[in-house]
Amino acid sequence: MLAVTASQGVISIVERDTPEGNGELIAVTSSGICGSDLHMIEAGLSGVVLGHEFGGHTSSGQLVAIRPTGECGTCQQCSAGHSQTCSMAGRSLHGMSRDGGLAEFVLVDQNQIFPMPAGVDPASVGLVEPLAVVIHGINRSNIEKGSRAVVIGAGSIGLLTAAVLIDRGVSVDIVTRHPHQSLAAEKLGAHPVSEPGSNYDVSFDAVCSQQSFDACVQATRPSGTLLEFGMFWSPVTLNNSLMMKEITVIPSIFYGHNHEHHDFVEAVDVLARLPFIIDAVITHRFALTDAAEAFRVAADRKSGAIKVHLFHM
Ligand SMILES: [Zn+2]
Ligand SMILES: [Zn+2]
Numbered sequence: 001m002l003a004v005t006a007s008q009g010v011i012s013i014v015e016r017d018t019p020e021g022n023g024e025l026i027a028v029t030s031s032g033i034c035g036s037d038l039h040m041i042e043a044g045l046s047g048v049v050l051g052h053e054f055g056g057h058t059s060s061g062q063l064v065a066i067r068p069t070g071e072c073g074t075c076q077q078c079s080a081g082h083s084q085t086c087s088m089a090g091r092s093l094h095g096m097s098r099d100g101g102l103a104e105f106v107l108v109d110q111n112q113i114f115p116m117p118a119g120v121d122p123a124s125v126g127l128v129e130p131l132a133v134v135i136h137g138i139n140r141s142n143i144e145k146g147s148r149a150v151v152i153g154a155g156s157i158g159l160l161t162a163a164v165l166i167d168r169g170v171s172v173d174i175v176t177r178h179p180h181q182s183l184a185a186e187k188l189g190a191h192p193v194s195e196p197g198s199n200y201d202v203s204f205d206a207v208c209s210q211q212s213f214d215a216c217v218q219a220t221r222p223s224g225t226l227l228e229f230g231m232f233w234s235p236v237t238l239n240n241s242l243m244m245k246e247i248t249v250i251p252s253i254f255y256g257h258n259h260e261h262h263d264f265v266e267a268v269d270v271l272a273r274l275p276f277i278i279d280a281v282i283t284h285r286f287a288l289t290d291a292a293e294a295f296r297v298a299a300d301r302k303s304g305a306i307k308v309h310l311f312h313m
Contacts, residue, residue: 002312003103004291007046011292016049019099019107026066026108028056029122031101032130032282033298033308035155039233040096041295051310052094054101055116055125063116065128065271066101066108067264068094069254081258084136089254101126102291104312114264117272123285124271124278126309127160131277132267133229134161137252138168139261141227143202145169150196150219153206154181156281156307157229161204162190163277164270173197175215180283180304187280202227210236217242227252284308 003016019025032053041050052068070092071083078086094100094108116125134157143149147170151158154176162172162185172190176182182192196203196219203216204227213236216226222245229252242249255263271277283306286294291310298308 001104002288003049003099004051004288004310005047005049006041008044009041011041011295013289013291016103018105021107023107023109024058024113026054026056026058026064026101026106028054028101028103028106029063029311030055030124030126031310032126032156033295033310034130035157036230037095038295038299039231045096048096049099049101049103049106050095051100051102052096053126053129054094054106055128056101056106056122058113063120063122063125065114065116065125065264065268066094066106067112067114067132067255068100068129070109070112082256084254084256102288102310104288114268116268120272121275121278123309123311124275124282127278127281127307128264128267128271130156130307131160131164131270132255132264133157133252134164135261135266135270136255136263137161137204137227137229137250138164139263139266140250140252141202141204141225143168143170143225147171147201148199149173149202149204150200150216151175151190151204151206152196152212152215152219154178154185154192155206158204158206159184159188159190159281159306160277161206161229163188163274163280166190167270167274173200178301178304181306184280184306187276200224205229208232208236209234214239217245217247220245220247222246224248225250281307282309286310288312
């Protein structure tokens, strides 16, 4: 089968044996490129088949989305439904620690399979994973209907955050840099702005840099909440504005399934219920054989790309 790997920052399309063993073999129909893939490739990730945002058909023909993180199932975190902080979550991540979905086929564990409702476009199921990422953060923020939120960063995570917040009755300003991002924000019902306003109940940092973190602190009201998505790829320092306003900073990584929320199930529901999100966010589709060009486009912020998907023709 065809698969996409990286070595010393260079993307290659390679021939691999179709995986065999315990689990379910998925014929991939949709696989997204994530900003974290670009960071990890730059940091030297090599050998493993790339891709953690994917889904496809099982051997029985059922369309499914795949949660790419595993869990030990027995530790204190797993028992509480917080498998995102199980030590196995990152160590079992498809596309980083195990072969991922940028391939014709991928072998996955049964408990990481989420059936899609009838009618969902097979070319879109790779969006369930980043939707689950933003739903986890929104669930952790405990934001209420009728609140005002600002999203800093209008890449795929920022725009998907805006879409889910609007679905929950929140008024959303989103800071955009490029015209195609503003257009996508408008399609999703958010207000694109070039600078954040002030006194938001909750700010969502979808960039995770010093600049975006400081902008969130400044834009959040006293006693408000700042939700931080993903990873700081460089360290960030805190300041007294955060202290004086008693802003609650909440980190958010992956997705969990505690008694209140099942982030991945909620993401499946959102994608099935709000298909306009697909058109607003997936800007480019490439064949697997054009993976090198797909990664180039995904890394170029001026290319008009929001989410780039690959599929096997
Ligand atoms: Zn991702
Ligand atoms: Zn565990």
